[in-house]
Amino acid sequence: MEPAPHYEDQYLALMRRIWTEGTVQRDRTGVGTRAVFGAMMRFSLADDAVPLLTTKRVYWKTAAREMLWFLTGNTNIRPLLQQKVRIWTDWPLDRYRRETGSDITQDDFEAQIVGSAEFAEKWGDLGPVYGAQWVNWPNYQPVGEGLFQKMEKGIDQVSLLVESLKNNPGSRRHIIEGWNVAELDRMALPPCHKTYQFHVADGVLSCILFQRSCDLGLGFAFNAFSAALLIRMLANVCGYQPGELIWQGGDVHLYLNHSDLVEEQLSRTPSGNPKLKLLRTPQSIFDFAIEDFEVVDYTPQSHISAPVAV
Template sequence: MQNTPHYEDQYLSLMRRIWEDGTVQRDRTGVGTKALFGATMRFSLADDAIPLLTTKRVYWKTAAREMLWFLTGNTNIRPLLEQKVRIWTDWPLDRYRRETGTIISQEDFEQRIVDDADFAEQWGDLGPVYGAQWVNWPRYEATENGLYRRAEKGIDQVSMLVESLKNNPGSRRHIIEGWNVAELDQMALPPCHKTYQFNVVDNVLSCILFQRSCDLGLGFAFNAFSAALLTRMLAAVCGYKAGELIWQGGDVHLYLNHASLVEEQLSRAPLGNPKLKLLRTPNSIFDFTIEDFEVPNYQPQSHISAPVAV
């Protein structure tokens, strides 16, 4: 009798394909990658299933805290660092070192961000990244002299999405978009997971996430979990069941300096089927807290570290 494929098998298969047959490319970071263009994976979210990798430990609470931070619209790393979430430090730290010529450790930089609000305001902001576009996409209004100025309150795509999911479930416009062309040059990093589209059929909510760029070795684990978490949160507040996460990648790559990560992970076999439990459903998508999430039955293999390419 043939065993049922594990949901993680498709991830490992894609990793192996890229590592063995991917095209070597020069990239923005100067590190170099092996890559392919265009990939799709599908993950069931039914019965609390969650696409959490088991062949290495994924710190899912870090990913959940990042998603909650996106939903606040905040673009400063200070609230993340106050929760010991360090995944966005590299970019402002690199800018601080380049622009000031100061030699400072990551730990000391992060502590200054936490301790000094003025320093955090000057050096901790990432520009109008994800959350800013999701809940405060800029809009402009006419002035009396016929010119235009930026409105104090922008477009809240997330609230609009919730309303459309509730009141017009058959729409083909259930989208959150992060790729604001006018503001890309102001962002520490243009959005990688740029477009989320949702679909409701028979009271079941599914999501397609399109990533223009995917670091399959490091970033994907967070991206897939976060998209699945957002889908579950939306399903809960809108009164739907969760169906499926369809993940699509444009430039899908592995960094050349991640050989040890790739080879170690490909030597492992996936085990177990973790679940994502929502312990509470608040009235608003914006009112979830980290205490509302639980992931039982998650027994991953050991963490595999690798450097982030900035």
């Protein structure tokens, strides 16, 4: 009798398919990719299961800190760097170098962001990226004569979602949307994981995440864990059991300069079934802290590094 497939097998199969059959594309970064259009994976979250990749180490606390940052609505990298989370530095650093002509190192740039609130305000903001849209989507009120005024407080999609999940679980409108067309050109990076739709059935909460663009070699590991974490947090505060994460990708790609990563990862065999524990139920989705999360039984193979395309 053959063993049941590991949840990570579908990820490795997609990676192999892209690397062997994907179309070579010129892309925004100039690096180039192999890509397919349209992919789906399903991950059970029952019994505390979490889709952490085991064929390489995923620094899940970094992804968790990023998710908590999204929920604050903050769009400046300073709070992340204060927690030694460096995953968003590349974009403001690139802008700083272009606009000033400086060849400043990443370490020095980050030190200035952390050390100076004024410097961070000028150079550390990413524009209205994820968190801004999730909890403060711009809202306008008419003031007469065809004019509109921006309201001080925008639309809090996350709070509305929690209310809807609790009070109208059968709704087909449990959605968080990040793709605000009017503000895309102000964002350091338009949202990749752009649309989350939630579904409640028999007291079980599931989510479809649509990701318009997915760097399968680097970004996916964080995206899958973060989405699973968000589902668990919402289920926790709304009184549901976690169900499934259904991940859908539009342009799913591997960068051409990631051959070492791809070939090394495809040579490995997934194993183990890590668990994500939520250690308390806070009063609000916004009250979670990094100390509330614990991952157990996670024994991945070694980290595989690869460059980020900016």
